[in-house]
Amino acid sequence: MKSVIGLEIHAQLSTKTKAFCSCKNEVNAEPNTNICPVCTGQPGALPVLNDQVVEYAIRGALALKCDIHEISSFDRKNYFYPDLPKGYQITQYFHPIATNGHIVLSNGKRVRIRRIHIEEDAGKMFHSSENITKSTSSLVDLNRCGIPLIEIVTEPDMEKPEEAREFIEKLRNILKTVEINTGNMEEGALRCDANVSVVDENGHSSSRVEVKNINSPRFVQRAIEYEISRISKVMKSGKTVPMETRGWDSVSKSTVSMRSKEAENDYRYFPEPDLPILSVSKERIERIKKSLPELPDEKAKRYERELNIKNENAQLLAKDKEISKYFENAIKIGISPKDASNWIVNEVMALFNADSSEFDSKKIPLTHLKKIVEYTNSSKISRLAAKEIMAEVYKSGKDPDTIVKEKNLLQVSDESSLVPIVKEVISENAKVVEQYRKGKTTVIGFFVGAVMKKTKGKADPKLVGKLAKEILDGEKSDQTD
Amino acid sequence: MLFKKSVEELINDISNGKLDENSVISYFKERSANLNSKLQAYISTCEIGKNDGPLRGIPFAIKDNMQLYGTKTTCGSKILENYGSTFTATAVKKLLDNGGTVIGKTNLDEFAMGASTEYSAFFPTRNPWDLERVPGGSSGGSAAAVAAGMVPFALGSDTGGSIRQPASFCGIVGYKPTYGLVSRYGLSAFASSMDQIGPLTKNVRDAALIGNMIFGEDPKDSTTCSKRIDAMSTLENSIEGMKFALPSEFTDSLNSNVKRVLEEAIEKFKKLGARVEEISLPILKYAVAVYYIIAPAEASSNLSRYDGIRYGLRIEKDSIDETYNQTRDEGFGREVKRRIMLGTFTLSATYYDAYFDKAQRMRAKITDEMSKTFQKYDAIIGPTTSTVAFKFGGLSSPLDYYLQDTYTIPANLAGSPAISLPMGFVEELPIGLQIVGKRFDDPKILQIARAYEKIRGEFPMPNVDDGGEM
Numbered sequence: 020m021k022s023v024i025g026l027e028i029h030a031q032l033s034t035k036t037k038a039f040c041s042c043k044n045e046v047n048a049e050p051n052t053n054i055c056p057v058c059t060g061q062p063g064a065l066p067v068l069n070d071q072v073v074e075y076a077i078r079g080a081l082a083l084k085c086d087i088h089e090i091s092s093f094d095r096k097n098y099f100y101p102d103l104p105k106g107y108q109i110t111q112y113f114h115p116i117a118t119n120g121h122i123v124l125s126n127g128k129r130v131r132i133r134r135i136h137i138e139e140d141a142g143k144m145f146h147s148s149e150n151i152t153k154s155t156s157s158l159v160d161l162n163r164c165g166i167p168l169i170e171i172v173t174e175p176d177m178e179k180p181e182e183a184r185e186f187i188e189k190l191r192n193i194l195k196t197v198e199i200n201t202g203n204m205e206e207g208a209l210r211c212d213a214n215v216s217v218v219d220e221n222g223h224s225s226s227r228v229e230v231k232n233i234n235s236p237r238f239v240q241r242a243i244e245y246e247i248s249r250i251s252k253v254m255k256s257g258k259t260v261p262m263e264t265r266g267w268d269s270v271s272k273s274t275v276s277m278r279s280k281e282a283e284n285d286y287r288y289f290p291e292p293d294l295p296i297l298s299v300s301k302e303r304i305e306r307i308k309k310s311l312p313e314l315p316d317e318k319a320k321r322y323e324r325e326l327n328i329k330n331e332n333a334q335l336l337a338k339d340k341e342i343s344k345y346f347e348n349a350i351k352i353g354i355s356p357k358d359a360s361n362w363i364v365n366e367v368m369a370l371f372n373a374d375s376s377e378f379d380s381k382k383i384p385l386t387h388l389k390k391i392v393e394y395t396n397s398s399k400i401s402r403l404a405a406k407e408i409m410a411e412v413y414k415s416g417k418d419p420d421t422i423v424k425e426k427n428l429l430q431v432s433d434e435s436s437l438v439p440i441v442k443e444v445i446s447e448n449a450k451v452v453e454q455y456r457k458g459k460t461t462v463i464g465f466f467v468g469a470v471m472k473k474t475k476g477k478a479d480p481k482l483v484g485k486l487a488k489e490i491l492d493g494e495k496s497d498q499t500d
Numbered sequence: 501m502l503f504k505k506s507v508e509e510l511i512n513d514i515s516n517g518k519l520d521e522n523s524v525i526s527y528f529k530e531r532s533a534n535l536n537s538k539l540q541a542y543i544s545t546c547e548i549g550k551n552d553g554p555l556r557g558i559p560f561a562i563k564d565n566m567q568l569y570g571t572k573t574t575c576g577s578k579i580l581e582n583y584g585s586t587f588t589a590t591a592v593k594k595l596l597d598n599g600g601t602v603i604g605k606t607n608l609d610e611f612a613m614g615a616s617t618e619y620s621a622f623f624p625t626r627n628p629w630d631l632e633r634v635p636g637g638s639s640g641g642s643a644a645a646v647a648a649g650m651v652p653f654a655l656g657s658d659t660g661g662s663i664r665q666p667a668s669f670c671g672i673v674g675y676k677p678t679y680g681l682v683s684r685y686g687l688s689a690f691a692s693s694m695d696q697i698g699p700l701t702k703n704v705r706d707a708a709l710i711g712n713m714i715f716g717e718d719p720k721d722s723t724t725c726s727k728r729i730d731a732m733s734t735l736e737n738s739i740e741g742m743k744f745a746l747p748s749e750f751t752d753s754l755n756s757n758v759k760r761v762l763e764e765a766i767e768k769f770k771k772l773g774a775r776v777e778e779i780s781l782p783i784l785k786y787a788v789a790v791y792y793i794i795a796p797a798e799a800s801s802n803l804s805r806y807d808g809i810r811y812g813l814r815i816e817k818d819s820i821d822e823t824y825n826q827t828r829d830e831g832f833g834r835e836v837k838r839r840i841m842l843g844t845f846t847l848s849a850t851y852y853d854a855y856f857d858k859a860q861r862m863r864a865k866i867t868d869e870m871s872k873t874f875q876k877y878d879a880i881i882g883p884t885t886s887t888v889a890f891k892f893g894g895l896s897s898p899l900d901y902y903l904q905d906t907y908t909i910p911a912n913l914a915g916s917p918a919i920s921l922p923m924g925f926v927e928e929l930p931i932g933l934q935i936v937g938k939r940f941d942d943p944k945i946l947q948i949a950r951a952y953e954k955i956r957g958e959f960p961m962p963n964v965d966d967g968g969e970m
Binding site for chain 2: 056059060061063064065066068097159285288289290293294295
């Protein structure tokens with residue numbers, strides 16, 4: 020079985036005002052406060068395109084390596100729904116602003132972007148019951164109505180759910196880098212629909228199923244995994260897979276049928292007569308291209324080339340705008356690129372991943388990070404202690420100096436206090452000493468571990484190893500016995 | 501006899517101090533009130549404006565599909581019977597800013613779809629020349645009000661002839677400016693690519709005067725253009741040496757009475773030193789078909805917003821779909837539903853190429869052919885309508901009804917300026933002469949119309965004052 024995956028992503032553009040009127044682009048304001056005759060569809064009101072929308076759409080499309088069309092146009096997509104005041108959505112159906120882009124995944128696969136077009140968001144509905152069919156009434160908030168979106172449509176180039184997840188993550192980071200979208204999937208600033216079909220061993224393909232309402236990269240992967248296994252089961256049972264639209268339910272971790280494709284609307288697309296053709300000059304496209312910040316992939320390459328960071332770490336550091344800024348600032352305040360890279364990737368990011376929260380540089384201030392790195396490099400604390408301090412900073416925000424004092428974490432590195440402990444450990448483990456004597460020198464590590472345990476990690480492991488070897492080889496016996 | 505005065509005469513009398521601005525407004529309000537029970541030109545009345553400016557003291561009426569804050573804007577439809585405007589249309593605002601005062605909102609065929617006001621959801625307006633006859637439409641209320649002297653001028657909207665045809669039927673001047681010259685902001689859309697606001701007046705000078713006031717780019721309407729047009733400065737110039745095209749497609753099926761009036765008009769043009777040449781523009785035969793695909797298609801989308809959710813009529817039912825269905829079924833009239841269905845059909849995925857797309861391509865061809873004609877001729881002329889005003893119920897088949905627009909539609913398809921002015925009488929009823937020009941040649945068609953108007957002499961007003969029935 021092989022699966023074929025394509026994605027459709029709606030990204031809200033973080034412009035100051037809405038796409039076709041001068042209302043503020045603020046979804047979370049008091050309901051129905053950012054509205055006007057245009058976005059509530061009053062008779063006689065007309066749309067006027069916000070030029071910042073064009074600017075942002077082009078920025079996004081250029082960052083996604085698309086061709087920008089000097090001439091594009093708007094169309095109407097007609098359907099009835101209470102969150103759609105005009106009874107149609109203004110979109111670009113026949114002539115989108117951009118086509119033919121791509122994102123390259125870490126496995127080298129190039130996922131092609133078929134098209135990017137500008138459109139407007141609909142309002143938000145609130146139903147009286149969780150279950151819409153049981154609702155007796157619904158409320159509509161039109162603050163979101165008319166907020167600019169770009170819809171990004173990929174070719175069906177992905178085969179694995181992880182690829183789709185990586186695509187979304189990369190896309191989100193690119194849009195954040197060029198500052199046109201907040202990347203907040205939970206709040207709906209970035210929304211993903213997945214088209215999935217499965218091809219069996221004989222080359223027979225299932226119908227295409229569309230999965231909607233996926234609101235995190237993790238769920239993109241989960242939803243597609245679920246869908247592939249569901250479709251595969253249906254195919255194995257010999258039944259045909261209906262072409263349909265399904266919704267991802269993040270509570271039950273499953274997809275639920277929303278409507279069959281036969282019941283889909285005929286959207287009756289036609290050119291929007293209220294808006295003239297959208298024309299952007301070559302010069303403008305060039306100007307926007309030049310103003311784009313460094314993109315994650317370019318940044319990773321630079322880290323590898325100029326800072327000598329290994330590929331894997333460079334990718335991780337460059338992919339998120341906040342993390343890369345953090346990394347670059349760490350170097351600026353004097354942490355070596357290698358230390359900065361290792362500490363951020365292995366320790367800092369691990370903490371955020373552990374409780375699956377978004378990276379936030381304020382939680383581990385760079386000055387704190389620098390202190391921890393310096394303590395460790397000068398052997399004042401052990402690696403283990405460093406980890407502990409890091410976790411404490413993350414949790415409480417305390418200064419590493421304070422934590423070191425409070426927890427008494429300074430490394431013991433004077434021989435006179437360590438020798439008795441090493442001897443104690445040697446005398447308690449006669450069998451291991453025997454092994455050492457027979458030539459198995461690697462057991463030194465065992466003694467080091469035991470000493471570290473006794474000292475609660477405060478001993479300098481290098482020194483302990485050296486002492487243990489000296490004592491076992493008899494070099495120290497005279498003075499102490 | 502204030503009601504016989506033109507806008508220009510009233511402006512002069514007020515500025516000379518011959519007339520008092522308030523008394524002019526109250527005179528027309530009173531006259532309107534007296535005549536309205538007979539003519540039913542207004543859906544509602546008001547008194548909004550009275551700012552300082554050249555139109556200070558001049559009352560006017562607007563078609564009830566234009567938003568005016570402080571009034572109800574019904575579009576002649578039950579679905580908007582109680583809809584209160586939330587803002588004022590740009591064209592109306594410009595007249596208010598010029599000092600004008602709106603005293604009435606005039607009747608129309610529902611959502612401007614019709615040619616008689618018979619499709620108003622409320623009542624039909626009567627033609628001041630013959631109360632048994634329609635005033636034309638869809639701006640029939642505006643035409644009747646101006647013809648009867650209830651207001652010195654009015655605004656109408658023209659999508660396929662809705663200013664010019666009622667002007668022809670009521671014996672007044674109706675002018676549809678070049679598409680894009682007057683903002684559509686605040687005009688409830690019927691077919692957005694063709695809708696255009698324009699004045700209905702007693703004479704050509706007034707049409708140019710009001711035109712000048714409402715022209716101009718509007719940041720709220722992206723289809724307006726920045727071109728500056730002055731219709732007044734060349735108005736009185738001679739038309740000697742001009743060449744006009746008279747398409748045989750506009751004259752072939754004319755009855756002999758109308759033909760005779762048209763021939764007299766041609767004679768007058770010759771006296772003015774202009775040439776009229778009969779030409780053939782076979783493509784015009786397709787104009788009505790093209791229009792009745794594109795206009796209903798746009799209308800089906802434009803009227804989707806009337807869904808009972810946010811404003812207007814709502815017939816609440818158990819489910820949202822039933823609420824939509826029942827609201828729209830009860831809220832829209834027969835003709836509006838017919839056009840919504842037509843438009844929904846031609847835009848459907850299966851038929852888009854066969855109908856809408858083909859019609860769009862045909863529209864481009866018609867525009868192209870007309871442009872070519874304007875390279876050789878200063879204007880295209882002909883009768884505005886093939887007949888005089890018909891009797892109520894006189895055109896029962898939709899197809900006959902749609903053919904009312906045969907001569908007026910090409911100007912809308914091409915975005916051209918066009919004007920209708922009284923040409924003469926057929927069986928004691930007025931009929932209009934239409935002059936169509938190249939895009940932005942508004943000053944030229946007004947100049948031609950003005951030259952004709954001068955040689956024709958004053959056109960009489962209908963007698964609506966003595967007891968009513970003529």
